[in-house]
Amino acid sequence: MTTNRSLRIVHCFRAPVGGVFRHVRDLVSAQNAAGHQVGVICDATVGSKLEETLLAELGSGLALGLVRIPMQRQIGPSDAVAALRTYKTIKKLKPDILHGHGAKGGTYARVFGSLLRVSGVSVARFYSPHGGSLHYDPTKLSGKVIFRIERLMERMTDRLIFVSKFERDAYVRKIGEPRCANTLIHNGLSAEEFEPVTTSDTAADFLFIGELRVLKGTDIFIDALAKASSSMSRRLTAVIVGEGKDRAIFAEQAKAVAAQVAMEFLPPMKAREAFRLARVVVVPSRAEALPYIVLEALAAGKPLIASRVGGIPEILGDQSLALVRPDATELAQKMAIAIGDIQAFEACMPDRDDLRKSFSVDSMSAKLEAEYFVSLRR
Numbered sequence: 543m544t545t546n547r548s549l550r551i552v553h554c555f556r557a558p559v560g561g562v563f564r565h566v567r568d569l570v571s572a573q574n575a576a577g578h579q580v581g582v583i584c585d586a587t588v589g590s591k592l593e594e595t596l597l598a599e600l601g602s603g604l605a606l607g608l609v610r611i612p613m614q615r616q617i618g619p620s621d622a623v624a625a626l627r628t629y630k631t632i633k634k635l636k637p638d639i640l641h642g643h644g645a646k647g648g649t650y651a652r653v654f655g656s657l658l659r660v661s662g663v664s665v666a667r668f669y670s671p672h673g674g675s676l677h678y679d680p681t682k683l684s685g686k687v688i689f690r691i692e693r694l695m696e697r698m699t700d701r702l703i704f705v706s707k708f709e710r711d712a713y714v715r716k717i718g719e720p721r722c723a724n725t726l727i728h729n730g731l732s733a734e735e736f737e738p739v740t741t742s743d744t745a746a747d748f749l750f751i752g753e754l755r756v757l758k759g760t761d762i763f764i765d766a767l768a769k770a771s772s773s774m775s776r777r778l779t780a781v782i783v784g785e786g787k788d789r790a791i792f793a794e795q796a797k798a799v800a801a802q803v804a805m806e807f808l809p810p811m812k813a814r815e816a817f818r819l820a821r822v823v824v825v826p827s828r829a830e831a832l833p834y835i836v837l838e839a840l841a842a843g844k845p846l847i848a849s850r851v852g853g854i855p856e857i858l859g860d861q862s863l864a865l866v867r868p869d870a871t872e873l874a875q876k877m878a879i880a881i882g883d884i885q886a887f888e889a890c891m892p893d894r895d896d897l898r899k900s901f902s903v904d905s906m907s908a909k910l911e912a913e914y915f916v917s918l919r920r
Contacts, residue, residue: 549573549914552581552606552637554628555647556613557588558597559810560753561834562643562672565705565729567600572907574603581606581635583628583650585613590785592810606635613646629654639666639914645674645688652698666917669695670703671713673831673852677757680716689717696722700917703910705729706832706853725913728856729832730906731841736898738843739817746779746806747881749820751813751835752827754786759826759849761795762870766826768799769874770881778881779804783816813838822880822887827851828868837901845888847876857901863890 551573553566566582573580581604589597601608611627614620632640632654640658642651648669655667675692678685696702702724704710710726750763760782771778782792782805789807796805808819813835817823823839823846830852837857839846848854850865858864864887866872880887 549578549638549918550581550606550636551578551639551641551914552583552632552635553641553643553647554583554632554651555643556585556615556645558584558593559588559590561729561831563593563596564834565670565672566643567596568730568732568903569907569910570600570604572903573911574605576907576911579605581609581637583609583611583631584647586610587612590810592812606637615646625650629657633658636663637665638918639668641668641670643670644672648674649695652695656698664918666700666914667698668701668703668914668917669699670705671709671831672705673709673829676709676712676716676831677829678716685716692717696720700920701725701913703727703913706856708853708856709831723917725909727906727909727913728901729834729837730901730903731834731837731898732903733898735814735838736841736894739814741821742818745818746781746804746820747822748778748780748877749783749816749823750780750826751783751816751823752825754782754784754789754792756788757828758786759828759868760786760788760792762826762828762868762873763824764792764795764799764803764805765870766824766873766877767805768802769870770877771802773874774878774882777802777804778877781806781808781816781819783808783819784810814842817842817844821845821884822847822877824873824877825849825854826868826873827854830854832856837897840891840897841894843894845880845884845891847873847880857897858892862892863887 555562570580609631611624613624628650640651640655642648652667655665658665675688678688699722702720704726752758754760767780823844825848827849832853847864849868866876
């Protein structure tokens with residue numbers, strides 16, 4: 543980053559899990575290195591042992607500290623208490639930049655940043671959707687209400703930051719052309735993450751890694767694995783790494799097909815550790831923005847199958863043979879092809895040097911810092 547002056551930056555988001563948490567950690571690391579003072583506000587109720595360890599590491603390097611406040615995913619009575627505590631925390635931290643990530647973080651950052659502006663504090667209000675509210679259906683009442691609120695919130699937004707072209711297009715389609723400043727900045731990886739990962743000698747055939755919830759397609763993965771096993775007349779193996787609210791449902795689903803496939807559920811772990819556990823990574827999500835796990839798998843040299851949703855085609859290429867619809871039958875067919883000749887399937891993956899040029903954490907953080915300073919000058 544090129545630093546004009548040291549900024550006080552506060553990132554606000556709900557759940558310290560998944561891609562949003564990874565994104566914030568990357569930004570914090572780069573912003574600390576650039577000499578900025580950074581703070582983080584997030585939920586206190588979500589997080590496995592891995593996330594707790596990562597939060598401890600993150601908090602130790604934050605000049606403005608790590609503050610955890612109970613925040614619900616859905617709107618509820620406890621929101622009033624969480625909102626008041628968050629506002630008091632933000633006011634005390636006196637940020638130059640208040641950057642909200644996801645629906646709840648974005649709401650807090652923009653509303654409370656606006657309240658600070660009314661009281662005479664100069665603060666720039668940033669919002670990165672990361673999918674978030676954009677996953678709602680515009681034909682349903684809940685979606686119409688959410689998108690109306692998002693439209694109104696543009697008046698409180700100094701900068702919208704999209705992580706994929708798909709995300710920006712979805713915003714335009716569901717909410718309208720942004721009436722505030724906005725830009726596209728892709729997620730990025732560090733140089734170390736482009737080192738290949740060696741697969742274990744006892745590796746399973748397939749790996750699912752992520753939050754265990756319907757949106758991420760864990761059920762599609764389990765169904766597809768059973769179908770692929772039947773079509774190949776052999777018992778395929780898989781590892782499912784992660785935690786989430788729907789874990790018990792998926793565990794029961796896995797039991798129902800245990801005669802056809804061998805599946806092991808493991809707690810959350812770092813992606814590069816999980817990559818050693820299987821030959822092919824599968825990302826069967828029903829919706830995404832620009833998922834880190836796809837970038838991480840490809841950078842590590844892992845063959846991958848992923849849903850044609852969100853910004854994933856922007857990573858793999860729109861014509862990639864690795865793309866499938868989030869459908870168990872179609873995914874099963876692709877899994878059979880991939881595991882039948884892994885070397886041939888691996889040859890279909892994007893060139894890692896090209897990925898390195900397009901998805902760099904240094905480029906991501908430098909572009910965002912430039913947006914911070916432009917916003918403050920305005």
